Amino acid sequence: MAILSTRNLSKSYQMGEVEVKALVDTTFQVEEGEFVVILGPSGSGKSTLLNLIGGMDTPTRGQVFLRDEEITAYNERELTAYRRNKVGFVFQFYNIMANLTARENVELATEISQNPLDIDQVMEAVDLSQRQDHFPSQLSGGEQQRVSIARAVAKNPEILLCDEPTGALDYNTGISILSLLKRVNREMGKTLLVITHNGDIARIADRVIKMRSGQIIEDILEKSPLNVEDIKW
């Protein structure tokens, strides 16, 4: 059974007198434990799709299901609970709290989730045990993104949504982050949805969903994804 599915998902915005169709009738499924990359150029609708899946925005039309629960039918309170317990977010610009230490940033999320993981183990897993008491301003970009990943993972969500997780990082740091995400997927068994415009990153995914102008143009199942170390950009 698919862990996540969308059905005719559409989202339009009104910009003055013009209606912008950010997402048009998008239908796809993600299986449990998959590493999925949504690939597309800027303005293709991938961030809108991620926001709708993450319960951060509501569609104009269509549905999103987590297993057999329709999250697009949720009210505000249920959406908050969904974001709290079922999904974890990793952002391009990390978006961690400047006035909390690395560990406190992770605790900020675990404090409100129902079934969090052990923070020490998570910090160990993201290789931040030695830096956990540092404030974001004392951490490198890669370390900040690790905090962001730790914060998302520590909630023990069913699915991890990553929006251009390497977009703000240099190549080497980007590779290390991707390795970490891959480990989260393989070793922790978390389903991962990563959106990116970088085609090379797509090569490590189990599935690649290509988007353009708000529509899915291709849904490819990779039979033998590459190891992170084997990709270059």
Next chain:
Amino acid sequence: MKKIDFMLLRMIQNSKSQFIAILVIIVTGIVVFTSMNMTSINMRNTVDDYYEEKRFPHLFLQAEAFPAQQIERASLHPDVEQVMGRIHTDGRLITEDPNQRVNLQILSTNSSDPLSWPTLLEGHLLQNPKEVLVVEQFANARNIGPQDPLRIQINGVVYSMEVAGIIANPEHIYLVESAQSLLPDNENFGVLYVEHLFAQRVTGLAGNYNELLVSYQPDTDEDFLVDRLKEQFRPFGVTQVVTRETHLSNAVIDLELENLQLMANSVPILFLLVAGLILMMMLGRMVKRDRMKIGILKAIGYSNRAVLMHYVKYALVAGLLGGAVGSVLGMALAGAMTRLYLDFFHIPMLTMNFYYSYIFIAMLLSATICILSGLLGARGVMKIAPADAMGSEIPKGGKRIFLENWTHFWKQLSFSQKLAIKNLFRNKKRSLFVLAGVSLTFGMMTFTNSMTSVMDDMMVKHFTEFQTMGYNISLKQPVEKHDLYDLPHIIQVEEDEMEGRLEAPFTLTNGHREASAVIIGLDPNSRFIHLKDPGSLPQKVPAEGILLSQNMAQVLDVKTGDWVEIQHYLPGRENEMVQVAGQVKQTLGMNGYMDLDYMGALLFEKGLVNGVYLDSDDPLIQQKLIKASNISSVMSSKDSQAVYQEYMTMTYLSIAFMVLFSGVLGFAIVYNATMVNLSSRELEFSSLRVMGFTRKEIFQLILKENNILLGVGILLGIPVGRWFSYYSSEAFTTDIYHLDLSPSLHAYVLATIYTILFILLAQLATYRKIQKLDFLKALKSRES
């Protein structure tokens, strides 16, 4: 502690200067609230206990003479609790300086009296007829102690007495000679107590008293009882009835405590509202600045309510902390303030309690206002959708402001002026807030400074414009007007520099309304009393009818043309109806004015006078008049003015305090608003810096914006000041004085100078912040 609360603490730490500025306002407001309320309660309780313990009478009836055996008849009224008679007369202290006139009120007492018990502070109570008890204020001012000899003159006869003791008495908490004196002159007016028999003998009232003191049961209908007593003692010529409410000392204390209560409940609210407004503005800005953070919190799974509460807690911490610190400081101050009041009023006992409930009330009050401000300020949190918050904020649509339609005016402005005006319209709420702050500061400054001119009116103009005589001499017995021509034989005075007058206390009634006041009969062309109508135009006493001071007309609820009844105190004389011919503008006291001959004919006998106003350069006037037998008192305008001048120092001190107080408010409002302005436009100013603007030029840009608000705020502050003055005039006007606090030009000028000074200080404080701002760092940040 939850991590979101850690964030809160660090948020407070990062905005500590603004947080402290808000705390200072809250703490000030709460200190005033707690200290003044507790002082007011403690003072009220102390005064009540003092009155109760020392048997302060409820009523004082004065008459020519009450036969001693008739006194007990008053106690036949079921409402009357205790009754006693005593002698109440005037006298003077003979001092080494023959020119010095020291007036005395001489009262008789006895250790077995049921009412008006003295508190012995030094020495012993009266043991023989040659001893006197001296009221503390007078004793202190003249350095009088037990066993000191005193020479007092009563009815022209000098008696050598010895001081038995120094006392305090609830009748003389505030020691003044008359309502017209207003301020105590402890060196030149005092109260002495002598034995009943001695007093009766020296006043020629053997077997009689001329004052009846009455205390009544709780829940007594005072008006009814007064009417019954007046009727009962009518044959003995009741001249005046003084109730506790109209008792001068008690009235002043009441007024003081009412003012204290008024301040206790209005000033803190003003402070807390300002703090609340600043908090609202700050939190509104924080929410805008933290848009991304709020989006993340919501994305992680925090509910709208949880995020909103995160910001409300910021306000709540300020409220609780301010409430706690303020109420503790307020309680400490309340003790000192109560003692200060007790010292000032010479109350020899203290009923002091710490009302810990005020800590709770103060914290509740400040927390409630802060929570409301927090909710209103941070309500924008609810509108932030997590998905939108992740992206950059859509810029607000720009549009022309209405001033641009006034093309002629708009073209006259320089580019930087146009920029400043446009910026003011960009954030209307903040601009309105600063405008309100400046107007409020200016209004308070205007009101405060108009108090100086009012005091000047009351203290100086009264003696230079309203009454211009050098001396006001009262006679013991009325004389024919032409008898006054004997005076130039005693002192150096020209006949055209003196003017006879009649003065006597009466009760005037209009239906159920009643007022006791001195009616003065004047020469219609008086050169010493200059009456003015409420519109400040000169007016003369009419040939018939009565002019009433404004406050008296108000008490009686009469207007020109109405009739009032004058209750006659002389036995056998009928009450008289008299028509109100107009009103008199008067700051001190409550009086009626009539034509001298008309008053004489109506209430006494035509051609009689019982006093004289005069101007004289005679240096020995006091000395010479002391010897004259029919002289009851000599009041020198110069001496009275000197006393007022002394008290003006105190007034200036309190005015300085009020100016500081208003200035702190203005400072806090402008400082905080400018800080929020700076923080919200960090990116904009960074861009200007990149374009080549210096820090100074950016500061000037902000200065220009604030100066426009300062100018407009001062203009708007004029009606605010007028309203404050009008409100205060109404609140402070009493039977004793009528205050007209209409601001003068002088008050406006001073208010403008002080307002500009404090606002300038606030702007200079923000200049330091501009120097410290890292503009380039702001440019790199995604948040602005």
